Amino acid sequence: xxxxxxxxxxxxxxxxxxxxxxxxxxxxxxxxxxxxxxxxxxxxxxxxxxxxxxxxxxxxxxxxxxxxxxxxxxxxxxxxxxxxxxxxxxxxxxxxxxxxxxxxxxxxxxxxxxxxxxxxxxxxxxxxxxxxxxxxxxxxxxxxxxxxxxxxxxxxxxxxxxxxxxxxxxxxxxxxxxxxxxxxxxxxxxxxxxxxxxxxxxxxxxxxxxxxxxxxxxxxxxxxxxxxxxxxxxxxxxxxxxxxxxxxxxxxxxxxxxxxxxxxxxxxxxxxxxxxxxxxxxxxxxxxxxxxxxxxxxxxxxxxxxxxxxxxxxxxxxxxxxxxxx
Amino acid sequence: xxxxxxxxxxxxxxxxxxxxxxxxxxxxxxxxxxxxxxxxxxxxxxxxxxxxxxxxxxxxxxxxxxxxxxxxxxxxxxxxxxxxxxxxxxxxxxxxxxxxxxxxxxxxxxxxxxxxxxxxxxxxxxxxxxxxxxxxxxxxxxxxxxxxxxxxxxxxxxxxxxxxxxxxxxxxxxxxxxxxxxxxxxxxxxxxxxxxxxxxxxxxxxxxxxxxxxxxxxxxxxxxxxxxxxxxxxxxxxxxxxxxxxxxxxxxxxxxxx
Numbered sequence: 001x002x003x004x005x006x007x008x009x010x011x012x013x014x015x016x017x018x019x020x021x022x023x024x025x026x027x028x029x030x031x032x033x034x035x036x037x038x039x040x041x042x043x044x045x046x047x048x049x050x051x052x053x054x055x056x057x058x059x060x061x062x063x064x065x066x067x068x069x070x071x072x073x074x075x076x077x078x079x080x081x082x083x084x085x086x087x088x089x090x091x092x093x094x095x096x097x098x099x100x101x102x103x104x105x106x107x108x109x110x111x112x113x114x115x116x117x118x119x120x121x122x123x124x125x126x127x128x129x130x131x132x133x134x135x136x137x138x139x140x141x142x143x144x145x146x147x148x149x150x151x152x153x154x155x156x157x158x159x160x161x162x163x164x165x166x167x168x169x170x171x172x173x174x175x176x177x178x179x180x181x182x183x184x185x186x187x188x189x190x191x192x193x194x195x196x197x198x199x200x201x202x203x204x205x206x207x208x209x210x211x212x213x214x215x216x217x218x219x220x221x222x223x224x225x226x227x228x229x230x231x232x233x234x235x236x237x238x239x240x241x242x243x244x245x246x247x248x249x250x251x252x253x254x255x256x257x258x259x260x261x262x263x264x265x266x267x268x269x270x271x272x273x274x275x276x277x278x279x280x281x282x283x284x285x286x287x288x289x290x291x292x293x294x295x296x297x298x299x300x301x302x303x304x305x306x307x308x309x310x311x312x313x314x315x316x317x318x319x320x321x322x323x324x325x326x
Numbered sequence: 327x328x329x330x331x332x333x334x335x336x337x338x339x340x341x342x343x344x345x346x347x348x349x350x351x352x353x354x355x356x357x358x359x360x361x362x363x364x365x366x367x368x369x370x371x372x373x374x375x376x377x378x379x380x381x382x383x384x385x386x387x388x389x390x391x392x393x394x395x396x397x398x399x400x401x402x403x404x405x406x407x408x409x410x411x412x413x414x415x416x417x418x419x420x421x422x423x424x425x426x427x428x429x430x431x432x433x434x435x436x437x438x439x440x441x442x443x444x445x446x447x448x449x450x451x452x453x454x455x456x457x458x459x460x461x462x463x464x465x466x467x468x469x470x471x472x473x474x475x476x477x478x479x480x481x482x483x484x485x486x487x488x489x490x491x492x493x494x495x496x497x498x499x500x501x502x503x504x505x506x507x508x509x510x511x512x513x514x515x516x517x518x519x520x521x522x523x524x525x526x527x528x529x530x531x532x533x534x535x536x537x538x539x540x541x542x543x544x545x546x547x548x549x550x551x552x553x554x555x556x557x558x559x560x561x562x563x564x565x566x567x568x569x570x571x572x573x574x575x576x577x578x579x580x581x582x583x584x
Contacts, residue, residue, distance in 0.1 A: 074467060074469075098488065106458045107457050115422040115458060132544075134451075138448055141549050190495050232584065246511070257488070288577075295343065317570040324584070
């Protein structure tokens with residue numbers, strides 16, 4: 001009979017990802033609501049890493065070991081996790097929705113003939129049944145989802161859905177168990193991770209950021225936003241599509257694949273607010289959003305919103321600020 | 327080199343979405359559609375690989391109702407050689423495992439050297455169909471790929487990691503890659519391409535009944551607009567210029583920016 005909640009703790013080269021502990025927090029809360037024990041799995045070559053996770057309040061930490069797990073590969077991780085899940089027989093497998101998990105976890109779930117309930121923002125329990133909430137249509141709509149069929153249920157949680165500092169520490173260290181596993185053929189060889197040439201613009205130092213999105217419509221209109229940025233002594237930045245189109249260099253991109261910023265003022269012009277953008281700026285002190293679509297997700301986190309055409313807003317805003325500044 | 331590109335049609339990015347009466351999905355009736363953004367980049371990458379490596383074939387495959395023909399025709403006009411349309415009217419609630427199963431049945435006999443998909447769909451956003459498809463086809467895969475080097479016997483692919491980090495992987499071929507948006511500039515269809523597309527084959531297939539009919543592993547019970555986490559002050563009440571003037575004042579008096 002499957003029982004318990006298994007949480008996958010991710011690390012790269014021995015450094016745990018903060019979202020791993022967010023997943024621990026999610027698993028602990030789910031475990032408390034369901035009255036089920038929570039264990040963690042750490043994949044690697046030896047048990048040393050697992051002890052770092054054992055400080056959390058967990059039933060046990062399972063160190064899943066094989067020499068082929070020294071570097072991440074989807075083949076290696078899917079094989080190892082499949083064997084761990086079959087051996088431990090949990091009811092739920094909880095993972096952070098990171099790029100690494102996105103890379104291997106669907107393959108893992110497919111080994112069980114199923115898919116993941118991916119990128120959840122919440123989970124709630126009523127009468128012993130779990131409802132997961134996912135954000136769909138690029139953040140515009142939420143969907144409540146229930147799992148069908150036999151356990152295990154595989155679910156991943158979005159970065160920021162739970163707070164890492166809410167993960168409970170245990171009174172004493174949890175037991176660490178070694179689980180050596182077989183790993184089959186690995187068909188890919190990773191090279192060393194690297195960063196591109198050092199970024200020329202450090203947006204994290206800017207007090208004011210004027211960010212543009214698809215709504216700017218053409219490269220020739222960027223000057224309009226630049227004027228506003230100059231007036232406020234700020235930096236110009238953009239959501240991914242603008243940098244993809246080559247209208248601004250990639251070092252001005254805000255979001256999960258670009259820079260994460262927390263300026264005093266963030267003005268989002270024509271940015272709808274897909275989660276990949278929001279994670280890079282949602283902790284800014286004051287957020288202003290201008291968008292034609294009143295349902296754009298950017299308004300969910302904005303302090304001030306204007307529903308309308310940015311080409312009407314920017315000239316007036318620039319003029320009024322000039323006047324007020326005297 | 328034979329390359330299959332999986333392309334999905336999704337709701338237009340700028341579409342105003344409405345929730346249906348039963349609160350289980352969006353109102354599809356009056357919606358306009360477009361190609362899923364990253365799938366467009368997957369097609370572009372396939373066309374470039376074919377051009378670079380002296381020929382072969384680019385085959386587009388799409389699952390959905392008749393309206394997805396517009397995505398297929400556009401892909402053929404841009405340079406794809408032929409297409410497979412797996413015709414199904416009801417795919418909105420299809421989970422990624424079922425979708426991958428249907429697609430694997432449709433393309434497994436093609437024996438492609440490469441299968442490309444976008445990294446995730448802009449509607450359901452599962453980010454799983456490509457990876458599950460690789461598993462069902464027995465292929466190695468790499469996700470969030472931003473550069474492909476197919477000059478050798480195998481492949482070298484550059485993957486995007488988080489926070490500005492990247493990593494190259496060497497892998498065996500055949501393989502499946504999920505492509506990140508922005509990998510290259512997407513070409514426009516030329517008039518010549520549009521004319522040529524009219525003669526290209528679009529093979530219609532019925533979806534594998536067993537795969538399509540299998541019980542879903544996840545079921546949407548309700549959809550709704552997200553609850554706001556912040557109390558937003560909306561300015562201008564529909565008048566953008568008035569809103570801009572109010573905003574300047576608020577930035578000075580409340581936010582104390584200047």
